Amino acid sequence: MASSAAHAADKILKVGVTSGPHAQIFEVAKRLFEKNNPGYKVQIIEFNDYIQPDAALDAGELDANSFQHRPFLNAQIKARGYKLYGTGTTMIGPMAIYSKKYRKLAEIPAGAKIGIPNDPANESRTLLLLQKHGLIKLRTGIDPLSGINATPIDIVENPRKLKFIEIDAAQLPRTLDDLDASAVNADYASKAGLNPARDSLVVEDGDSPYACLIAVRIKDKDQPWLPKLVAAYQSDEVKKFIETEFKGGILAAW
Numbered sequence: 001m002a003s004s005a006a007h008a009a010d011k012i013l014k015v016g017v018t019s020g021p022h023a024q025i026f027e028v029a030k031r032l033f034e035k036n037n038p039g040y041k042v043q044i045i046e047f048n049d050y051i052q053p054d055a056a057l058d059a060g061e062l063d064a065n066s067f068q069h070r071p072f073l074n075a076q077i078k079a080r081g082y083k084l085y086g087t088g089t090t091m092i093g094p095m096a097i098y099s100k101k102y103r104k105l106a107e108i109p110a111g112a113k114i115g116i117p118n119d120p121a122n123e124s125r126t127l128l129l130l131q132k133h134g135l136i137k138l139r140t141g142i143d144p145l146s147g148i149n150a151t152p153i154d155i156v157e158n159p160r161k162l163k164f165i166e167i168d169a170a171q172l173p174r175t176l177d178d179l180d181a182s183a184v185n186a187d188y189a190s191k192a193g194l195n196p197a198r199d200s201l202v203v204e205d206g207d208s209p210y211a212c213l214i215a216v217r218i219k220d221k222d223q224p225w226l227p228k229l230v231a232a233y234q235s236d237e238v239k240k241f242i243e244t245e246f247k248g249g250i251l252a253a254w
Contacts, residue, residue, distance in 0.1 A: 010041045013225060016053040016065035019046045020187040021093060021250050022212075026066055026233075028241045033232035040225060049170055050119055057215060058082040064220075064229065066090055067187075069210040071144035072121035078147050079120070085221040086213040088230030089253040091242060093186025093212065095125050096200035100176045105133060105201045108181055110160045115175040115182030118166040124149035125210055126183040127164075133202050135160065145209055186250055197248035211253035 015030075017023045023046050030042040045062065047053045053065040054076045068076075073086045102108055116126045127150040130136050137157035142150045152164045167175060172182045173192035186196055196203040204210070214230060216223070232238070234254045242252050 010039055011225070012041050012043055013063045013229070014043045014045055014061070015229075016045050016047055016056055016062045016067070018050065018053065018067040018187055019048055020191045021091070021246065022067045022187055024245065025091060025238060025242060025250075028238050029229070029233040029235070032235055032237055033229055036232065037225070037228050040228075042229075049168070050122075054080070054082055054084060054215070057217065058084060060217070064214055064216045064226070066214050066233070067212065068215065069121070069212050071125070071147070071149070071210060072119070073213070073215055074145070074147045075119070075121045075149060083218045084215050085218045086215045087221070087226065088214040088233060089211040090214060090233055091212050092204070092208055092210060092251040092253045093190075094196045094204040094208065094249075094251065095122070095129055095183055095185060095210070096189065096194075096196035096203040097126075097129070097181050097183050098173075098176055098189070098194060098200050099181035101180055102201065105135070108135075108160065108162070108201075111163065112160065112180035113163045113165055115165050115167050115172050115179045117169040117172065117183060117185065119169060120149045120151070122169055122183075122185060123151060123166065125204075127152070127155070129183070129202065129204060135162065190246070190249060195247065195249040 017026050026044055053067050056062045057065050070086055117123050124144050131138050136155050138150050139154045139156050169185050172184045173188055175182045239252045242250050
C-alpha cells in the first residue's frame with residue numbers, strides 16, 4: 001500500500017522532444033533522472049516538427065522541451081511572443097550540406113538548386129555555413145544569437161548564382177533526389193540514414209553557436225526539478241551514449 005501511495009504521488013514531468021536523436025538521448029537522461037530523483041517520473045512526448053513543441057510548452061501542455069538551439073528559441077519568442085526560458089546545453093546536431101549528385105562542395109555548378117530549411121533560425125544557420133565555405137557572402141550585421149537572422153535577400157555576393165529553395169526542415173532529406181544539394185539538420189539526417197561526419201559535403205564544426213538546450217516556461221525557471229533534469233542530461237552516461245550511438249553525427253555540448 002505504501003508503495004502504491006508513493007507511486008500515486010509521483011510528480012509527472014512532461015518533456016517534449018522531436019523524434020530521432022533528441023528522443024533517443026532523452027530516454028537515457030530520463031532513466032538517470034528518475035533513478036536519482038525518487039518521486040519524479042518523466043513522460044517523453046515526441047513531435048515530428050519544430051513548431052509544435054514550443055507551442056505546447058507555452059500553452060502549459062508540457063513542463064519542458066529538448067530539441068532546439070538558442071537562435072531558434074529566440075526567433076520563436078520574437079515571432080510568437082512565447083514566455084520561454086532556455087537553459088542547460090544538451091547536444092549539437094551539426095547542420096550539413098548533402099548531395100547525391102556531387103561529392104565535393106567545389107563541384108556544385110553555377111545555377112545549382114540548393115534546398116534550405118524554411119524556418120528563420122535554421123535558414124540563417126545554413127546560409128552562414130555556406131558563407132563560411134566561400135559559396136556566398138551575406139550583408140554585415142547578421143547575428144543569430146541576437147535574433148538577427150539571414151535570409152536569401154541578405155546575400156550580397158553569389159558568384160555561382162545558386163538558387164535557394166525554402167522547404168520544411170523535415171522534408172529536406174527527400175529533396176536529395178531532385179535538387180543539387182540540400183542542408184539537413186542532424187536529427188532529420190539521422191532518421192534518413194545520413195551521418196554528417198561521413199556523408200556530407202560540408203558540416204558545422206564544434207565551435208558552432210547552435211548548441212541545443214532544455215526550455216521551460218519563464219515561470220518555471222526556478223523549479224527545483226530543473227537543475228536536476230539538466231544534471232541528468234549532462235552526465236557521463238548520456239555523453240557516452242551520444243559518442244557510442246551517433247559516432248560523430250551528434251556531439252555532446254557540455
